[in-house]
Amino acid sequence: MNTGDWLKEVVPDDAQTEANRKTAGHVMRLVSKEAGKYPDVVGVELGGSYAKGTWLAGETDIDVFVKFGRGVPDERFRRVSREIGFDSMVDYNPGERYADHPYVEAAVDGTVVNVVPCYDVELGEWKSAADRSPHHTRLMRERLTENQRNDVRLLKRFLKVRGIYGAQIAVQGFSGYAAEVIILHFGGFEGAVREMANIKLGATIGKSARKFDTPVAIMDPIDENRNLAAAISNRNMGLFVLGCRELAYNPEASPFDARSSASSVGWDNVAVVKFGRGDENSEIIWGQARRAASAMARQMELGGFTIIRHKVLVDDERVCLLFLTESVRIPERVVRVGPDVLRQADAAKFAESEGMVWVSPEMRLLRVEKRAHHTAGALLRHILRDPGRAGIPAGLHHHIRRGASVTVGGRIAQSIKEEAAELVSADEAVFYAARRAGE
Known part of the structure; x- marks a missing residue:
């Protein structure tokens, strides 16, 4: 592999590096000033990909961690961290975001800035989800070489173009830290591609204190009980392995080219359930929508339909659950x-x-x-009349009862077809890798 040419696309140039250095310094001064007003805060430090030197050209986020003493109660931890975030970013249109707990996000000179609270604890004494992050930053700053930092950048772009980068529920892909751990473990991008192309079911990357039920386990180097792959869907892990095989089998291939064919089965056998949503946390809505789609797919299969795959779309106004069936009409x-x-x-x-x-x-x-219902539309409408009985999460019942619609085949809106094209498309990398493996 000739990674030299690829690096030009992912490594920031001097101008970007200097601009981000100034922004990071400015943000640190603002946050430190506000944090200094509270005795609960024991430190402020940079974290994330910027602090580790693994950020992608043109795609920097700057994470600032506000560290609280371990004895600070949870309610005060949340309230004070919110005040620090909003007061420090007051000139940059701050907003509240949610992961496992709230944090504040703003845009400073075109760069996304996250002000994240955590507890200042020793290894293994975690009190909040973000407590590991400062330890992750120190580990990667100490152990990654400059070449490996660039290889992390290559791997991140490789994952991004395949749509499998990001640990949020909407993606269920690889986090930036997972990419760093993979490079650290295998020594570099080429080694990671080669090893992942031939990975075996049940393999563990890193040192584990126990067995996990994911197809591949990716262990957190600072916590032998934490499997980073638990947040990665099986499908996304499969796409990663197949992408690595394609790159390993074809020296001419680029890690930045994702093979994806056009629609191969059409929309005639697709059914869509659509309903509105409120202003709830999007991560929560995504999780509920995914569980709803799985529950409805099970009910459809019990009703005699074959579900090939299903997909969820969520935006600021609505939720769509899409089901690709073998046929939307079955014998009566x-x-x-x-x-x-x-x-x-x-x-x-x-x-x-x-x-x-x-x-x-x-x-x-x-x-x-x-049969009680021999068309997918009829069965879905029946399921929606009693969402609780079907196993749909309670948080969605109100939205469904306010007005859920079911659309099948050619009546599906073009906007939905464009957003969900992946549902009826094949990943050409599957066939490419299979052909080369059989040669």
Whole structure:
């Protein structure tokens, strides 16, 4: 692999580096000034990809961690950190965002700045989700070489172009820290691609204190009980492995080219459920929508439909659940297989039910029944009438009852088709990697 040419696309130039240095210094002064007003705060420091030197050209975020003493109560921790964030960023249109707990986001000179609270604790004494972050920063600053920092940048771009970068629920992909851990473990980008192309089911990257049930485990070097791959969907892990195989098998390939074919199966067999949403935390809505889609897919399969895949779309106003089926229309009647005729009581009960009954060559009773719903649209509308019974999260019931719509096939809006094109498209890397592996 000739990584030299690729690095030009991901390594910041001197002008970007200097501009971000000035912005980071300015932000640190603002946050430190406000933090100094509170005895609860024991330190302020830079974190994230900027502090580690792994940020991508043109895509910098600056994370500032406000460190609280471990004895500060949770309510005060949240309130004071919010005050520091908003007061320090008052001139930059600050807003509150949510991960495992709230933090403040603003845009300073075109750069996204996150003011994140955490507790100042020793390894293993975590009180909040962000407590590991300063330890992550120190680890990577100490152990990554300059070449490896650039290789992290290559890996991040490799993941981004495949749509599998980002640990948020909407993506369920690789975090920046996971990319850093992979490079640190395998020594560089080439080593990571080579090893991941041949990774085995159940493999563990790093040192683990126990077994995990993810296809591949990626261990946090500062916490042997934390599997970074737990936040990565199986599909995204599969796309990463296939992307690595393509790059490993084809020296001419670029890590920045994601093979994706045009629509291959069309929209005729797609059903869409759409409903409005409120101003709830988007991460929460995404999680509920994903669980709702999975629950509805299970109900559709119980109703006789074959679900090939499903997808979720969420924006500021609405939620869409999309289902690609083998067919949106199935036979109105179905054959039910009953008990062996020698099981007298069971056979008698089965025979009493309505419908034609006969004996199969295997000596089992069979009956033809009429399905309650033989179109995907009808079944989905039935499911939505009682969302709780279907296993849809309670947080969505109100929005669904206010007005959920079901659309099938050609009636699906073009805007939804454009956003969800991946649902009916094939990943060409799958076929490319399979062909090369078989040669």
